[in-house]
Amino acid sequence: MQRRIRTILLSVLAVVLAMITPTANAEVEHPRQQWLRASTAGLFLHWGMFTAPKHLDCAEWERDVTGGGWSPDYWVDEARELGASYIVLATFHSRLGYAKPWPSAIPGSCSTKRDLLGELVRAGKAKDVEVILYMTDDPQWHSEQGKQMLDSAAYSAHKGQQVDLTTRRGFGMYSYDLFFEVMRNYSDLAGFWIDNDNEYWEQNKLYEQVRQLRPSWLLSNNNEDTPIMDTVSNEQKTGMTPSYDYPQAAWTPMPRLVEADYKLPTTGDWWYDGKDHPVDFRLSTGRYITNAGSSMKSLMAETPMVNGKFPPSQERYNDFMAGWVPPIRDSLHGTEGGGYMYGGMQPGFWNDGAHGVITVKPGAKTQYIHAVTRPSTNMLRLRDNGYWVTGVTNARTGERLKFNQSGGYLTILDIRDWDAYDTVFKVDTPVQSGYYKDVSATATSTRQGFPAGNLTDGDYETYWDADDKLPVSVTLDLKQREHATHLAVNQREWSPTYARVSFGRPEDSARIKDYKVSISDDGVRWTQVKAGAMPSARGTRFIDIGQQNTRYVKLDVLNTWGGPQAPRHFGELQIDEIKVGHGYPLSPWARTPLEAENAGLNGGARPQICWACSGSAQVAGLGGGARNSVTYKNVTAATAGDYKLELTATSAQATSLAVTVNGGAPIDVPLPADRADVPANTSIPVPLNAGANTIVLHSNDVRGPGVDRIAIATLPPASYTPTTTMTVTPHGVQWIGPDRQAIKVTAKLRLDVDDPITGVELKPTAPAGWTVQGSPATVQTLRLGQVLTGEWTLTAPAQVQAVSAPVTASLRILGRGKQVTTDVDVKPRPADRVFMREAEDSANEFGSTGLTSCGQCSGGEKVRNIGGSPDALVRFDDVTVRTTGQYKLHIDFTVNGPRSFFVSVNGGQPTEVKVDGAGNNTPYATSLPVALNAGANSITFANDQAAAPDLDRISLSVE
Incomplete structure (x- = not known):
């Protein structure tokens, strides 16, 4: 429908109605919209x-x-x-x-x-x-x-x-x-x-x-x-x-x-x-x-x-x-969303479980931080996006609050008056600085009309398109050798942040996942300075690269978050703007609690400048055992119990940090290789006493990590399970018959959030009488964007009954065991059918169609949005029969009113199948004769010109 509307409007508006209506693009912004925009x-x-x-x-x-x-x-x-x-x-x-x-x-x-x-x-x-x-x-x-x-x-x-x-x-x-x-x-x-x-x-x-x-x-x-x-x-x-x-x-x-x-x-x-x-x-x-x-x-x-x-x-x-609403009206009326094209700090997840958004008044030097979910501590910490802050006020109470800035973050301190639904902070931001203005961009791939120059033109309504090509490189030229500390990336907000199905349309995130950053003085010889995964989240994303002196900065995008089930977003990449930063605002007037450089330093432990760290400093020299340590003597907890200890540390190579709480046995915390001048967070559960506690950090490695700061927060609720994406194939009910007793099962588990998980195991459980060939897939630690994959063969007994084979991912998060499970459903194929497959089966090709739930349908799902364009189809590949001949193709569908499928076998001339019905939740059935070859065949359901019925499943019987 959408493509058809665009085609009609573009042709008609350009030729017939050019004198009475603006072009389609002009409708994005128009004076008649002003009252609604406000x-x-x-x-x-x-x-x-x-x-x-x-x-x-x-x-x-x-x-x-x-x-x-x-x-x-x-x-x-x-x-x-x-x-x-x-x-x-x-x-x-x-x-x-x-x-x-x-x-x-x-x-x-x-x-x-x-x-x-x-x-x-x-x-x-x-x-x-x-x-x-x-x-x-x-x-x-x-x-x-x-x-x-x-x-x-x-x-x-x-x-x-x-x-x-x-x-x-x-x-x-x-x-x-x-x-x-x-x-x-x-x-x-x-x-x-x-x-x-x-x-x-x-x-x-x-x-x-x-x-x-x-x-x-x-x-x-x-x-x-x-x-x-x-x-x-x-x-x-x-x-x-x-x-x-x-x-x-x-x-x-x-x-x-x-x-x-x-x-x-x-x-x-x-x-x-x-x-x-x-x-x-x-x-x-x-x-x-x-x-x-x-x-x-x-x-x-x-x-x-x-x-x-x-x-x-x-x-x-x-x-x-x-x-x-009235006390915070100024933060909502006449404002725009912050962290996007109108400027502003970074929205989303902040410290200690906090979450919220930013609103800005365009043209004004004021921003509003909306803490919709408050942190478990009495401070708020978020990326400042280069804005110098001169004052912070609680918008509801008028109280002026203490704050500091360093390492790219604004920290608001000693917050006591939290609103139950939205604590709003009015922030005075007279200037944004720290970004180069004269930067040019080139890229290895560019869709015509969306050049790489759009990345640095300062115009968020123009963007760069990677033209469906990944991996891809973007090179930023600073024109001469300059100081570079970070990248600020505004991706095109044209997709959701996670996989979903909306009104039968598959959707997924078209945002950057794995990336690398390299630098060069001549544009020929490159040195990698950063690699990682970028969260799939809205608003400005930051990549800190430490203290670099370079002319060229190259961002290699290796892949994106979207999966092939959503072809509109899979492998696509669009970016509005990329900025190169050369420093961070520094306002150290109020001290952030639990900074390492302000704790007790023992042995060779010493403060060290770290511009990307909180307070612009970290503690180095912790290697070699307990004699070189950082001691926090007054870590307070309101009540005795288990808490979340967040360790912010730097590590140029894989290492570990030993944590001792109140003289107990050391807890060894592994840290991955990253950078010695850019901190990263790792969290563990620790027991604390009511009142003051002592926490000591050291490393048994020869060269230990640097420590930026620690933070104490309450553990998330026991029900908390980190967001993962588990993809199990085959999807859809599997129909087992005498010619098909074994099922190949593949599972992938991806971690979608920053909290690392440990002790991860992925395996299927065989139903009674079934056998499983293949070992569990395991990994000790899984971090943001990483994927664990397993593959097995499940074999049915001679007498098949309807069963479910659960595929389970077991993991630990902050010391708690969790499981994520997806079932592979199996049913015996009716004796009069030689083939049967669900429309939603992952073995099929879906084009631009999508899956949707259907309680009355076989397997509880169907495929909708078939028809209206050539790619809105469902193709059943590997439709296997033993002998060449005539078969009856049985079609289960839902429809509301008269519609048609066009059914093509092995790419041959389509046959129109006209059907009618009342209600998109009522399954109907029809059939037609088809000629098939011995072995694998393909059967396609489409309608290039108009909407087709929704498809539930197909099956074959011998004529």
Whole structure:
């Protein structure tokens, strides 16, 4: 759909409508968007005939709306309590009865005599709240409640031609007319919020005409980035860590206007179902803040009852927001997300479990740090991105706080007044420095129109594209030999930060994983100075390279985080800007606790300058045993118990650090080879007494590591399991028959976070009667981005039953044992079938299609988004039969309305398979004869021109 829309718009806009509408690219920023760009949030109202108690008669519903005391001012006032600048009214909604809340001259579905829409628009205008009208493209739920809600006969009489409103084209014609009725009658409306597209609209250039007739109105499109639209709305993203960090699942880079569209009630439907569902204050406020910290608008869905009032839980949340937002209003309104194209410090995970975002006022010398999850200590430490800080104030209390800067970090100290949901610090940052301005860039690969020069032009709207080629090198020329300390990398924010499936579309991170940095004076002879893995995270990423004097700095990107299951993001790389730093702000006025150079130094232990370290110093000379040590004599803990000890150390070669707590036995902590002038963190669990404790560090190696600092924090909860990605193939139910008794199983475990894990073992468990060939895969330590791989053969007994073979990764994190498990499901193939495979099986080729859950389908999954473009296909390779001949191909699918597969065998002429059905969660079956060769064959399901049904599985029987 997205590719088709782009093709239509680009050709039509360039040739036919060049005189009446701007080009597609120009829609990214336009003066009509200014009010929305300045806002923080909107209120999404799903409210219609099927709001509980549902009505099947339009007049009865309107009577109860009016009789219940519906008031537009109530909605507007509740929106203002939420800090919302606009309301989206979703009443002409496919699941709510297709009701038009205005007197309509166009018959076809429910229309009120009272002008509810007009009243709401006028009430909003009086209180500076804009109103946007939701419009659906979807007729499939026309009789969901057992009564036909679309009146084709009435609309046909109105049009003077036969029109079936239950078809997409007929409904497209009807809703197209409604757009124009609304545009004629409601000049003060702010625009349309459109739930996907209808081909009739596209063919008749609806959006271009909206632009011509109502140039000040906004257009928003759900779950697609359609160029002519002002806003991309991302619907109900979940599954991220922390759960409130909605932007992790977004895929649209600034300055595109982006909405985060989510429910405030944490259970139930999008509309009122008769229950008072709870609102999770922590989740909802966290989303509100993190969206603002990514320049995304929070479109919060509430569920008004028939009379318009909100259930008590939602009213309580709105009342809470009315008091909670105003003290930090300046940090949210008229601000942009920090750490991206508008400048600012680094958002994301900070020290001791803290997490948050930055907001900035463009052009101002002020930033706001939002600590949404507070650290377990009373200080906050984050990358300062070269901003010199002159003052830090608690935005809610006005208290001025102590702070220091060194090694590229701002540390705010002695924080006592933490808000339950968002502690906001106003930070004065008069200048950003420490980066070279006159740097040129070249690269080994460049997509035409996206040159390497875009990396250093200072313009975040231009970017470099690696043209689907990895590994790739970027060389930065400082023009002469200069001092270099670090790189600041802003990657294109066009993908989520982790693998996921959204509306059947596979997505993954297109960010840098493994990299190397080298330096050279002549651009020919290179010396590697850094290697590692970059976290898959939003915002500016930093690579510290120590103290270098060089002319050229080369970044080699070896791979990215995305996997092949998401071809749109796999092997792709786009970068907005790369800066070369030559130093860090230094403000040592307040001392950071537990710095090594301020502890007791014994034997040969001595302070040493380390510009990338906290306090710009570390302690060296710890090798040779316990006589050379650092002693911390007053490490305090509130209560006795186990704590997390974070060791920040430098190590030019693989070494270890011995840790002694209160005179106990030394704990040996291995440290990997890295740099002697760039610190890295390693954490272990340690027992502490209530009150003061003594911690001693030394090394038994001849040349021990350097120690920068230590930190003490509470252990994460016992439920904490570090984020990993475990990929097990085969995926999908495996159908075992007499000709297939063995299954080759491969598993890969990747660590996706900074916390290293130890004692890692990866192995399958054989079901009863099965055998496993192959040994467990093991590794002592797994660090960020590293992968452990294992391979085994599972062999079934003669009599196969339905079983699951679990593949388990066992690991330890901070002394705790954890497991991650994925099952390989096996079932006996029916006796009348000679072949059977799930559509979602990892043996298939998916093109640009994606997997989605389907409770009624075989294996609980299916493949959707087949058709509409040549690459939107599913190809079954290695479809093996014993003899050449005619077979019957059985196809299990789901579909809503008439659609077609085009089925091709071994690359031959496609055969159209027309099917029909009602409901995308109801499996259907059909079949067709096919000619197959003995041995391996391929069978492809596609539809180059239009959307095809969703595919559940295929099987073969002998004709």
